[in-house]
Amino acid sequence: VLGAGGAKLGRIVSYIPWPVIEGFTLGIAVIIFLQQVPAAVGSHPGSSSNAFISAIQSLAHLNVATVAWPLASVALVALIMVFAPRIHRKLPGSIIAIIVVSVIAAVSAIPLAKIGLLPSSLPTPQLPSFDPATLQALVAPALAVAALASIESLLSARVAASISDTGPYDADRELVGQGLASIASGFFGGMPATGAIARTAVNLRSGGRTRLAAIVHAIVLLGVVYLATGVVSQIPLAALSGVLMVTATRMVSVSTVRSVIGSTRSDTVVFIVTAIITVSVDLIVAVGIGIAVAAFFALRNLARSGGVHRVELPAPSQPEDEHIALFRLDGALFFGAADRMLERVTRIDNVSVVIIRMSQLQVLDATGARVITEMIHGLERRGITVLIKGIQSQHLRVATRVGVIASLRHQNHLFTDLVAAVSHARSHVSRAAAASISPDLPENSAR
Structure with a gap:
């Protein structure tokens, strides 16, 4: 990933058509919403890794006797997030909603599933092993992971730019930063770092506009790990699911969807196909298929122009x-x-x-x-x-x-x-x- 950024390969993200980006964004919003369905209804997540199928499975095992409290919590969170900014523009509706629901659940002993036990420290940093045989076996998988990480990071930056006016971004610098973060993560036994598309969208829809939002996010997580695991572990899952459901809804711009659908038939097809594949198959696969469909229509139009x-x-x-x-x-x-x-x-x-x-x-x-x-x-x-x-x-x-x-x-x-x-x-x-x-x-x- 670091090498891709140094080689100026980040510019490839500029070749992704606008309908693909918007279809991809819509699909992500649907995935975020569907992933919160189990917690919102007080059910266990389904066994499927697909968000849509998992949501259906969780609804199939719904306990009608206990569904009222989680749904009420989600509704209360949604109301607070909608009306808090109307009282004052700078009120953090999501934080207020989580605190209110958590306090109500703790005081009234409402049976709501909690986050539960969290780690209270980070792993001790250590140098990785440089065994030649192991390195040789990991070359191909590492390249595949690096390619996927690069694509997801670039898509994250592109989606962020389309969701909110955060100013221009440097795709190559994004790759360099993610590469350095992955190297640092390896010393702690962590996974490779990528730009998380869903988390980026939540960040923007929650009011984040600059790099400071990402820094605060990291510091807060570090503080939670060392200082507040006990408090955070008592937050109801329904409260978090309500926040994410509202955020997912805000990700969908009705005017943008109308603009895409009202443009051309080919762009509409690209938009819908990308959104459906994003929800039903995979994020990266959706982008690949979306670009392929867009390229097909572009070539067809080019052929007709001759x-x-x-x-x-x-x-x-x-x-x-x-x-x-x-x-x-x-x-x-x-x-x-x-x-x-x-x-x-x-x-x-x-x-x-x-x-x-x-x-x-x-x-x-x-x-x-x-x-x-x-x-x-x-x-x-x-x-x-x-x-x-x-x-x-x-x-x-x-x-x-x-x-x-x-x-x-x-x-x-x-x-x-x-x-x-x-x-x-x-x-x-x-x-x-x-x-x-x-x-x-x-x-x-x-x-």
């Missing part, structure tokens, strides 16, 4: 023009559209010269260049001369490497000016017509 149009030759018209076909290539000519676009040119008939105008072509890949090459070969085999006009400098390399230029009958069949190309085509038609007439001249003279 076209082949037969256009009129420049005036004034000449008698030879009926034997010349001028085609203009527009948009993109790549693997998704090349065959379809050039099929019309390949089937042209009753002409002697075909001019391919490429000055309006925006995208040309190796597949597109190969199809042009095959098209030229096919036309030349039928006796149709092909001229190319206006091939752009950024396309010249791929056209040369794939064989477009070499497939032309002569090197002087490559033009930069349309008038010159048309003039050459007309001359070619005139010469061909003269050549077809000249064999009859001796016979006519004899008569």
